[in-house]
Amino acid sequence: MKGSRPSSLKLDCYIRQQARRTLTTSFRNLLRPTIVVSSRNHSLTPSFRDSLAYPTGFDYIIPLVLYLQARFSKSLYTSSITKPDQEYNVTISNSGKMVQVAFLGLGNMGQGMIHNLSAKGNLDSPLIIWNRSTKKSEAFAAGKNITVAPSIEDAVSKSDIIFSCVSNDDAITGVYDIALKIPGGVKGKVFSECSTIHPDTTRQLEKVTKAAGAEFVASPVFGAPAAAAAGALIFVTSGSKAAIDTIRPYLVGVMGRQVIDLSDDPDVGKALTLKITGNTIILGMVEALSEGHVLAEKSGLGTENFEKFIAALFGQSPYLPYSKRLTTGDYVREQPLFAVDLAAKDARHALSLAKTSGTTLPVTEIAAKHLASVKEEMGVSGDITSIYGILREAAGLPFIDKK
Numbered sequence: 001m002k003g004s005r006p007s008s009l010k011l012d013c014y015i016r017q018q019a020r021r022t023l024t025t026s027f028r029n030l031l032r033p034t035i036v037v038s039s040r041n042h043s044l045t046p047s048f049r050d051s052l053a054y055p056t057g058f059d060y061i062i063p064l065v066l067y068l069q070a071r072f073s074k075s076l077y078t079s080s081i082t083k084p085d086q087e088y089n090v091t092i093s094n095s096g097k098m099v100q101v102a103f104l105g106l107g108n109m110g111q112g113m114i115h116n117l118s119a120k121g122n123l124d125s126p127l128i129i130w131n132r133s134t135k136k137s138e139a140f141a142a143g144k145n146i147t148v149a150p151s152i153e154d155a156v157s158k159s160d161i162i163f164s165c166v167s168n169d170d171a172i173t174g175v176y177d178i179a180l181k182i183p184g185g186v187k188g189k190v191f192s193e194c195s196t197i198h199p200d201t202t203r204q205l206e207k208v209t210k211a212a213g214a215e216f217v218a219s220p221v222f223g224a225p226a227a228a229a230a231g232a233l234i235f236v237t238s239g240s241k242a243a244i245d246t247i248r249p250y251l252v253g254v255m256g257r258q259v260i261d262l263s264d265d266p267d268v269g270k271a272l273t274l275k276i277t278g279n280t281i282i283l284g285m286v287e288a289l290s291e292g293h294v295l296a297e298k299s300g301l302g303t304e305n306f307e308k309f310i311a312a313l314f315g316q317s318p319y320l321p322y323s324k325r326l327t328t329g330d331y332v333r334e335q336p337l338f339a340v341d342l343a344a345k346d347a348r349h350a351l352s353l354a355k356t357s358g359t360t361l362p363v364t365e366i367a368a369k370h371l372a373s374v375k376e377e378m379g380v381s382g383d384i385t386s387i388y389g390i391l392r393e394a395a396g397l398p399f400i401d402k403k
């Protein structure tokens with residue numbers, strides 16, 4: 001079938017891969033090909049064209065169906081079609097221009113996400129980033145395919161899709177206050193919000209975003225900064241299916257490894273309810289690991305032996321890397337990886353959700369107390385893992401393990 005596609009399709013469609021290297025094999029082997037349709041004339045590059053050997057008539061017809069679907073859709077962005085083993089997405093800009101992506105927030109999480117988005121996102125133009133401290137953005141962007149925006153207004157006004165990941169509810173509310181009031185408005189833009197915030201805050205953000213004529217996708221993420229750097233985050237998406245399809249090409253294979261999709265649930269807050277509930281597991285894990293390592297040391301078993309068990313039973317889970325953060329002394333650091341303030345905020349949100357839902361979270365209550373002690377001892381440089389130091393002290397051991 002190679003070379004026999006209609007010329008209009010050849011001009012208007014091009015296939016964009018989340019894993020370019022697989023393009024050199026065959027179309028049949030591609031796991032999640034993403035077809036991006038834009039109304040500008042974009043001919044296939046030779047390497048793309050040569051690899052497009054559609055194995056069946058059905059595969060051949062998919063780009064055409066998507067193209068027509070996108071072309072006649074009223075929404076700015078559309079659409080996806082799924083076969084059992086392959087998923088195709090279409091992004092189309094009804095203004096006929098290229099799709100511009102922006103990312104707001106260059107924290108521990110944002111750094112990894114931005115790196116992967118700019119390096120693997122197959123972007124039409126350099127990623128635009130904004131961070132409260134502009135100097136940080138400039139240092140980070142040097143030598144990369146990234147443009148630093150001097151203001152939120154500048155980043156949002158130039159972009160069609162706007163990702164954000166900042167510390168907490170107040171921070172993101174402040175960002176949206178500015179973003180949604182830019183001159184010219186935000187009609188037709190898609191906002192994807194990745195911070196961990198209270199579900200009610202997310203509901204409010206969705207309300208004001210939609211009132212301003214834009215689409216909103218709640219997209220909190222699971223995974224430590226190392227997972228963000230490795231492009232291995234798990235996204236939880238909630239919002240309209242069309243809006244989620246718009247951001248989908250930038251998730252799995254770019255910034256993440258999996259999406260837990262709650263699309264078309266009328267309550268976008270559920271994505272955050274899942275995120276907050278999930279973080280009670282992380283808090284419980286750090287508590288349990290800290291207690292276990294303290295007991296291992298006090299009982300004479302030794303933390304090395306306890307870690308052998310962690311590796312054997314939980315080797316493929318976050319337990320092992322978190323255990324290693326304790327045994328290597330990485331629970332005391334100048335720049336926290338999961339800042340105590342953020343962990344305390346997550347615990348607070350979980351306890352508040354539990355209260356309004358008529359239940360209790362005893363483990364999270366204990367973790368919240370330990371986090372308060374961490375903050376007292378270490379200030380803002382405290383990390384979620386510093387709970388280990390608090391438990392060590394409670395057992396008569398020094399906060400810092402000198403080994």
Ligand SMILES: NC(=O)c1ccc[n+]([C@@H]2O[C@H](COP(=O)([O-])OP(=O)(O)OC[C@H]3O[C@@H](n4cnc5c(N)ncnc54)[C@H](OP(=O)(O)O)[C@@H]3O)[C@@H](O)[C@H]2O)c1
Pocket residue numbers: 105106107108109110131132133136165166167168170171172174175194195196197221222223224225337338339342
């Ligand atoms: N760290 C983790 O393991 C982890 C995992 C999953 C999800 N999360 C969630 O992801 C979000 C970001 O976490 P992180 O670890 O990247 O945090 P972080 O390293 O502390 O970075 C926070 C980011 O928010 C910005 N910020 C803070 N206050 C602001 C304000 N008032 N207005 C605008 N921007 C503001 C900071 O800007 P400056 O650089 O100017 O300070 C920075 O870019 C949080 O909601 C967190 O709960 C974290």
